Amino acid sequence: MSENILEMIDITKTFPGVKALDSVNLKVKKGEIHALVGENGAGKSTLMSVLSGIYPYGSYTGDILFEGSICNFKDIKESEKKGIVIIHQELALSPYMSIAENIFLGNEQSNKGIIDWNKTHSEAKKFIDLVGLKENHNTLVRDIGVGKQQLVEIAKALSKDVKLLILDEPTAALNDDDSEHLLNLLMKINKEKGISCIIISHKLNEVTKIADQITVIRDGRTIETLVKHVDEISEARIIRGMVGRDLTDRFPKRTPNIGEVRFEVKNWTVYDPMDETRKRIDNVNFNVKRGEIVGIAGLMGSGRTELAMSIFGKAYGKHITGELYKDGEQLIVKDVRQAIQKGLAYVTEDRKTAGLVLIEDIKKNVTLSNLQKISNWHVVNQNKELVVAEEYRGKLNIKSSSIHQKTGNLSGGNQQKVVLSKWIFSEPEILILDEPTRGIDVGAKYEIYTIIQNLANEGKSVIVISSELPEILGVCDRVYVMNEGKIVGEMGRSEATQESIMACILQSSS
Known part of the structure; x- marks a missing residue:
């Protein structure tokens, strides 16, 4: 019997005007974690959509062999029956249903067409414990964070007797702690349950940590497969395969030409729109100069996005107080339309829903x-x-x-x-960019960084919010640090390091 649980042979998929996959080959061994990497548009998600039946048999050419048998999946239900489960980057959970209900959504625990709630709750508890969730099974999904929602998705997959689990950018929206927990869970279920995994990720440090094999795809073609403990595996080697060249610098070189203060925020306080007694932004003060790129660093939940949205035409928050100034004159901004008219722009962290x-x-x-x-x-x-x-x-x-x-x-x-x-x-004068490179590969990131620099070079004032500290340090001229809705530190480019930023956060929490 073959040691491979999956073989995809000469998979070709064409959309109008573009060949997304060109004779792609992929082999995944039983019980291994296999990483699939490549630039955006390389064909990774398309290949997994073919595998999971999202693109049905007949819409592509080539063969899929799963556990030694040729499979012609007509839809995602057929692939799930075989034990192939995909978790997309955009989670498929219902926010107004409980954790238990979500785990068995589409796979209801029923008896003669009637849901058996006792079985639903008891079985849900088993899977909740297995993935390390501490929440009650009756908790609504909307009331837990994104990291815990990812765990619910994995519990949902495990409830379907999964043999091959596919995760598309599972840590893209997670902070470091949640990412670490998720990766440890994948390694645990892989080792203890023997579940094979395919993980698509742009975070190469995570890929090199957990993957047994790494397949690189570029322009819809398979470039190479690297095997742990056999091939030399490094981020530089993977990047070379992804982009077809060495990428010696992750960030473009910058010679800033910074002018006078362009935009100021003074004594800015914002309350939670869902709980008007809860202060989300607490007396924040900061400024941005002409031609300057200013970073706002902080952990998830520190208030960075809430600050940005409240500034941008009061798109978030209640009982907002404080003052905005542009070129020394006070700005009166009551809504998003006025914010745009006054020269502000906000690039949301959620491009697919709000951008x-x-x-x-x-x-x-x-x-x-x-x-x-x-x-x-x-x-x-x-x-x-x-x-x-x-x-x-x-x-x-x-x-x-x-x-x-x-x-x-x-x-x-x-x-x-x-x-x-x-x-x-x-035609903005002040741009606020919230997680501008989330879910984007290293090559595309470099292009985005170049665009940001060009905007600053044109004299625009740019604010960059990012959860990736190397990005903040590589792009920004000055950094503000946020924690629990407050600005807790400010540092120039020369003094800003990952250690100094984290120290600032930890000191303010103590």
Whole structure:
């Protein structure tokens, strides 16, 4: 019997105008953790969608062998019956249902068509304990953090007698502690339960830590498979396979030209919109200069996003007090429309839900924030819209078949470039970028960093919020540190290190 639980042979998948997969081959051994890496748009998620039946048999060419048998999956239910379960980056949980209900959603514990709630709750407790969740099984999913929601997804997969677990960017939205817990859990269930895993991730330090084998995909083709303890495995080697060249510098070189203070936030206080007695932002003060890139570092839940959204036209919060100044003059900003008119832009951390209209094409997304610039008497001039979209597609190097391609079909890196294009087109003077490279590969990250630098070089003031400290340190000229809704530290580029930022956070918590 073969030692491989899975073999994908010469898989080719074509979409209109583009060949997403070109004779891709993948072999996964029984009981191993196999990493799949590549740039955004390389074909990783497409390959896993073929495997799991999201793209059914007949929509691609090639063969899938699972446990030695050829499989022609028509839908995801057929692949799950075989023991193949995929957990997507966007979690498929119902926020208004309990943890137990979510674990068995679509796999209800029933007797003659009636749900057996005693069995549902008792079985859910077993899986909750197995993944290390401390929450009660009746807790609503909306009331737990993203890291714990990932654990619910894994519990849900385990309830389906999973043999091969596929995880697409499982730690993209997690902080370091939650990521560490999740990776340890994967290694535990892999070792104790013998469950094979395929993990797609851009976090190469995590990949090299847990993977037994690493397959690199580039431009829809298999480049190589690296075997732990056999091949030389390093981040530099993986990057070379992913991008087709050595990437010696993760961040573009920068010679800043910083001017006077452009934007100031004074005594800014914000209360939670769901609990108006809870202070989320507490008397925050900071400033950004012309041509400067300022970072806001902090742990998840420290208030960084709440601060950014409340500044951007009071898009978050209740009972907001404090003052905003631009070029020394006080700004009165009552809503998002006014914020845009006053020269502010906010690039959300959640590009798919709040940043883009995924069912619309690139052209309409790019011009969305400044329609009046391309309109005559409130009617969009389609010729102007075409010119603008083509300009930004070229300027930001958006890889697509055309400006008419739906944004939902773009890779994560190219979606992020469309979001940036949209806000750059609004002609802002102050840009707030919230997790600008989340879920993006190293090559695309470099391009985004270059765009950020170019914006600063044009004299714009840029605020970067990021959970990745190397990113904050590599991109920013100055760093503010947040913890529990307060600014607890400020440091220049020369004094900012991962250690000094973490020390600042820990000291403020004690």
